[in-house]
Amino acid sequence: MNAIEIRDLTKNFGEKQAVCGLDMTVPMGAIYGFIGENGSGKSTTEKIVCGLIHASGGSVRLYGRPHTDSDVRARLGVLIEAPGCYPSLTVWDNMMLQAENLALPDAESAVVATLKAVRMEGAAGNKYKNCSLGMKQRVGIAMALLGDPLLLVLDEPQNGLDADGMRIMREVFLDIVKDGKRSIVISSHLLGELQKVATHYGIIRHGKMLVEMTAAELDASCRTFVALQSGDMRKTKALLCEKYARVEEDEAGYLRVYDAVTPEQIVKYLYEKGVCVTEIKTDKIGLEEYYIDLMKGGK
Numbered sequence: 001m002n003a004i005e006i007r008d009l010t011k012n013f014g015e016k017q018a019v020c021g022l023d024m025t026v027p028m029g030a031i032y033g034f035i036g037e038n039g040s041g042k043s044t045t046e047k048i049v050c051g052l053i054h055a056s057g058g059s060v061r062l063y064g065r066p067h068t069d070s071d072v073r074a075r076l077g078v079l080i081e082a083p084g085c086y087p088s089l090t091v092w093d094n095m096m097l098q099a100e101n102l103a104l105p106d107a108e109s110a111v112v113a114t115l116k117a118v119r120m121e122g123a124a125g126n127k128y129k130n131c132s133l134g135m136k137q138r139v140g141i142a143m144a145l146l147g148d149p150l151l152l153v154l155d156e157p158q159n160g161l162d163a164d165g166m167r168i169m170r171e172v173f174l175d176i177v178k179d180g181k182r183s184i185v186i187s188s189h190l191l192g193e194l195q196k197v198a199t200h201y202g203i204i205r206h207g208k209m210l211v212e213m214t215a216a217e218l219d220a221s222c223r224t225f226v227a228l229q230s231g232d233m234r235k236t237k238a239l240l241c242e243k244y245a246r247v248e249e250d251e252a253g254y255l256r257v258y259d260a261v262t263p264e265q266i267v268k269y270l271y272e273k274g275v276c277v278t279e280i281k282t283d284k285i286g287l288e289e290y291y292i293d294l295m296k297g298g299k
């Protein structure tokens with residue numbers, strides 16, 4: 001059974017078609033990275049899934065049931081935009097209010113457990129308005145986790161987090177899905193960060209799903225390259241460009257050769273031309289570069 005099955009989804013805002021015939025499948029237990037440029041329809045799709053807005057057409061099924069089904073809706077955790085918190089109340093009081101709204105049988109234990117899950121147990125007494133951006137994001141996740149959701153839908157949850165906050169968030173996500181029943185959809189522009197946790201990806205463009213794939217499929221389709229540095233990068237670049245078809249300089253100052261060639265062949269070739277390679281390695285492009293390639297290709 002899939003956590004989410006969307007078929008032929010459309011959403012119009014007046015003349016504007018925000019989502020146009022979108023198909024999307026999120027398997028149970030997945031951390032699904034939902035990617036696309038600004039305005040491509042990610043938040044709109046997520047809002048429809050969570051019942052915050054109505055679709056213009058198409059179907060959405062959650063755990064095999066229509067997404068309007070009240071039992072299914074009760075097992076949904078959502079963080080889209082900012083959490084609905086009262087600024088002057090403490091984190092604890094905000095959480096307790098939410099727990100009471102959800103009519104949780106043991107609100108206090110649920111709040112303690114969820115604050116612990118997002119490593120916020122030490123900050124429960126802080127007023128929400130005095131929380132840092134990263135803390136607010138974590139309170140948002142904690143709110144979404146109350147009620148033990150089967151499906152979490154998080155719109156850009158990593159925004160504003162520092163390196164430690166990102167690491168904690170990764171641990172939290174992996175914890176949530178570890179039993180294989182719960183699933184998370186994360187829309188994000190932080191592709192390097194997303195790649196560290198996502199098991200599946202969906203890339204949306206102009207309201208349509210461009211490609212869906214597993215992390216293993218992404219890995220298999222990512223191009224490999226040889227990256228190197230030498231004492232004379234200008235000469236090295238000229239020599240490599242003479243012999244190989246695809247040579248690029250990356251942001252870290254390495255020259256990359258994407259042709260099917262081994263590091264040994266490159267070292268030998270450059271040595272014969274009087275260039276000494278100081279460092280060489282093989283690597284693969286990541287999600288970010290795959291995504292940029294895909295967008296450039298305009299497929």
Ligand SMILES: Nc1ncnc2c1ncn2[C@@H]1O[C@H](COP(=O)(O)OP(=O)(O)OP(=O)(O)O)[C@@H](O)[C@H]1O
Binds near residue numbers: 038039041042044045
């Ligand atoms: N309430 C609304 N009324 C009119 N147009 C809207 C509304 N909500 C979204 N849109 C439009 O729908 C399109 C998709 O917006 P959406 O917020 O889903 O994009 P997104 O993929 O989440 O983008 P971002 O990465 O910037 O968050 C955009 O063109 C947006 O302007």
Ligand SMILES: [Mg+2]
Binds near residue numbers: 043044
């Ligand atoms: Mg959005």
